[in-house]
Amino acid sequence: MNPVTREERHWFLRRVAQGLYEYMGAASPPVPVEGLLQHPPDPYREDFGVVDMYSALWDATFARPPDGRGSVFVRIDLGPSERRFALARELLSALITSRYGRALGLVQLLMADLRDSAEYFARCLLVPEPLLQAFRRRGGKATELAEAFGIPAEAARLRWEESPA
């Protein structure tokens, strides 16, 4: 694959988030990312899920045995906003490594900058552009975004800055 700029990669990630958001049909925040992992769109069905863990080094991590069903392993003691963000972030790995994701070519495009891609994707998925625009139109402020969308404060700050008013 030809070299891709960060801006191009981010454009593509916004489209991935858009596709999933439209599939979920969430009319208001918070976006039900856990429901999406448990009941994914058809091309990913039987391909990934969520497993709660009592102790782990990380907040969440995705693992897929060779040719098997992958799962996001998430620490059970996370607060709701941290859990939502961690699941959304790991969802990208689930998509990339799924059969359908590999057929799309997600590995070649996104694997090299996985951390940046996963965090950017999570912010876009949890604060979808249409809901963010509606929030702004109603006079919502940057400081209120985290609570309104149920995401960590730092992720909210970045999302607010990344999206033009």
Added chain:
Amino acid sequence: MSMQALNRLVARSIVDPSVLQAFGAGHIGQVLGELDFSPEMRLNLTAIESESWTDFAIQAYRLVKAAEKPAVRIELPSPLEGLRGEAEQKRTGFGQVA
């Protein structure tokens, strides 16, 4: 409109396998025909040679973005301004002599 159409197409491809199937079968032109692309853009997009769907999407993004970029306006000063400045200088010069 082309960028919105491309956004919709790529977003749809994430959850709808029919897009990837059409692409794999070399029939992406049919899918593009359902969307709001100009005939010229549709031809350009259909002609993209790519090794995967994501490769196609990125190349399509470059094409559409380049086509939507507003024409760069080169703003040269009016030739009249130079003449005005010269006339102004002359007037000032005359004033000082007087």
